[in-house]
Amino acid sequence: MKLPLNYLLLVLMITVCQFSYGEKKIEVTVQLPSGIDYKKMSVDYNNGINYREIKPEIKNNSFTLADSCYSRYATLLISYPDSTEKDGSPTFGFWVSDKPAIIRFYRDNNVEKSNPFSHFYLTNALSVDKQGQKQLDNYISKESQDSKTYYLTHFDSIRYSKNEAYEDTLTSKQQQVAHKELSMPEYRSIQATIFRYGFSI
Secondary structure, eight states, X not given: OXXXXXXXXXXXXXXXXXXXXXXXXXXXXXXXXXXXXXXGOEXXXXXXXXXXXXXXXXXXXXXXXXXXXXXXXXXXXXXXXXXXXXSSOOEEEEEEOSSOEEEEEOOOTTSTTOOTTSOEEEESEEETGGGTHHHHHHHTHXXXXXXXXXXXXXXXXXXXXXXXXXXXXXXXXXXXXXXXXXXXXXXXXXXXXXXXXHHOO
């Protein structure tokens, strides 16, 4: 399964300060949208120390995850392919704390070709996208896609041949992504929100 780079960076950010928190228990119930293929769904979980893919036991179209958590919020990532995917499956991220949480997905028949996980109701949970991540992703989408396409096109030369010319070009493109992020007027407030929810006690 391929996860978007920004989600992986977000998971890494949350894990960096993992030892600042004591252990607590989390429990989240996920009610899945109707008519999906469970085999195509991927679920990843980060409790502040370990990041892993999980295989939930689904009963009555829902599953419950109970675990220890070592950061203020545990992160749950759910990926599911749809007709709009370009590089990996669309991923939906959520933060849950020590309050029992419910994530209830539903289909919106008024939205054509929407991913079945695009619409949800949350109880004691936060959507990562709605904390500003999606807004940031959209702002840097052109530069980010250019960097990603270059990396995938010249993967062998960069990873295995260690061709300096390709590596330098990739570094330059990645710097363009970083500069574009910094030029976003709301960038600091978005990062502050992610930092606060990921790290605060």
